[in-house]
Amino acid sequence: MTSDYLTPPHSLEAEQSVIGGLMLDGGQSERCQKVLSSLKAEAFFCRPHQVIYEELRALNQQQKPIDLLTVFDSLERKGISETIGGFAYLAELSRYTPSMANIVEYSKIVRDRAKRRYGIEKLNQMVSLMYANDGLSADDKLESVQTLFTQITDYSKVGARRGLRTFGDVFGDWAEMVEKRFTGDQSAIGLTSGIPSLDAMLEPKRIVKGSLFVVGARPKMGKTTLYLNMAINCALNENLPALAFSLEMPDIQLVERMITQLSGVASSHFYASGFDQMKFGLASAKAGELIQNGNLYIDDTPGLSLAHIVAECRRIKRERGVVGMVLVDYLTLMKAEKADRNDLAYGEITKGLKNLAKELDCVVVLLTQLNRQLENRSDKRPQPSDSRDTGQIEQDCDYWLGIYREGAYDEHADQRATELLLRLNRHGASGVVYTEQRNGAIYDCDQATAKRNVETREAQPTKKKGGF
Structure with a gap:
């Protein structure tokens, strides 16, 4: 004994x-x-x-x-x-x-x-x-x-x-x-998007941790551009791990777009016909910042499942102790479980991503494609109800942001002007933020001037072109 x-x-x-x-x-x-x-x-x-x-x-x-x-x-x-x-x-x-x-x-x-x-x-x-x-x-x-x-x-x-x-x-x-908030401890407040006017609208809570942030738009509106902006901002400015899952774009293309967005150097300079030593050096230096920072992770596995995303995010949480943002591009390209209807299958994914945000105390950014039917409306600005193949998004998300470019429908409109439509914010105010897209990047602009330009344009008859 x-x-x-x-x-x-x-x-x-x-x-x-x-x-x-x-x-x-x-x-x-x-x-x-x-x-x-x-x-x-x-x-x-x-x-x-x-x-x-x-x-x-x-x-x-x-x-x-x-x-x-x-x-x-x-x-x-x-x-x-x-x-x-x-x-x-x-x-x-x-x-x-x-x-x-x-x-x-x-x-x-x-x-x-x-x-x-x-x-x-x-x-x-x-x-x-x-x-x-x-x-x-x-x-x-x-x-x-x-x-x-x-x-x-x-x-x-x-x-x-x-x-x-x-x-x-x-x-x-x-x-x-x-x-902690009163003493300036950044871990006790939400995350920023990297777009000053949008962040000002989200103050004082910012993007609350544990939230599902959905970005919805038709093709070619700038979903991926915003997605990359938020990932880079989280990695460099928030100094937190940003986990980018891309189902639409290979990782090499994603890296090229990130370097372009961060440096302001057009991607044409990365080819022999447009090579410029000085600009390539600037782009390489900016890429070096992301490499040294070590907070940006990319996964371009085709047909990603929810289980794969959850497992990888938990692995990084164990290794790093914290996760800032999980970014998924985009919902309907994900591998869904079998269900009677697509909306039910994708609804399980959005619920799973919301639970992941709570579990890891991070922000999950989910891109989603919108229905073509919205282009039949006179006002083509997106609404949460336009989300394709899922009605669950409105119930699960804490933030819903639509992206709209009038230039996609009007050839005479400013092709750079982009509206970020914060339609749903369970933690604060909603509204419109005016930005510009140039050379594969998204930039803030003067809100009052941009708003006047939109109102002036809408008061005049325009020549429309076909949608997507």
Whole structure:
């Protein structure tokens, strides 16, 4: 017989020192506030310690003093003081704390042991899942394993558990995020698009993380141009991984368009007949910025499935710890599961991409082709209901942006003028943003002047040409 018994990783001494240090310090110092805002009660292994620490946080949120007497009085009024060892145990915690100056380091020990316990818990779930005869296929089981790995990664970063949580727990997370916003922490706010006028419309929340951002347009309107602009902006300006999945364009062509857009050098200079050493050097230097930055990833696998995109995104999340944007060009070229109707099949993809955005706490940008019928209208500006083969998009997306170029229908109109129509924004205002497309890139412009030009043009009779 062996007496060996594997107990879950924990440090009772560190837990006691955190609680004792908080009571000795009074909870008002910067080090105490750092511990109370970052360490959650669930990180404690000992149940009485969880109860005591939760009471400390409650007193802090109520802006009440924290010491031996106030904590005991609060627990006594709730009738739970004896469950944690009474006044004697609280006094013992205070008496034997090595140093209240080191409570931040003690809290790191508590957090480290909690991470290890959580990892063990999830790994055990993975083993049980693979052994279980529950009718699931191996692929389904591996998909679940991937999800569990993502949960481990999330917990190691922010300590967030899935499942039901009290309002107080969630409020604590919210308060911590608000504090980060006030201190200028960019991780606590949304992402930008790289187009100043559109970003101004999206302020103050910007493009909220966990959102599905749908871009809809007819062919040749500039969907891919906007897609590349957002990917480059995420990689360089937001300094976050941007994962570009292209079903329409090979990766080499995509890279060429990115270099053109970033450098302003026309792609004709990349061919022998138009070669220019100076311009090629400028383009190469700009490409070098993206290479050195290392945040831009491209996948041009034909007929991409939702499962492939999810697996690749989770892989990057594990490797990098964070994902900024996932960009998919475009919906109806994706491999859909069998369904009675196309709208149902593609609806499953949009729901899956929305769930992916929430799971990875990133923004998913999805391009979609619009129905030809919109060209029969007098006003051909797109609406969310014009999305081809899916009515689910309006329900799943948080943002819906249409792209419109009058020059596609009127040969006398400015061929560069482009309208970005933010039709749906669940987090703020919607409206029209005026831009210009030049040499394969999209640029901001003076909004008042552009609006006057549109109004003047629409007040005059025009000669139309055929649509697409």
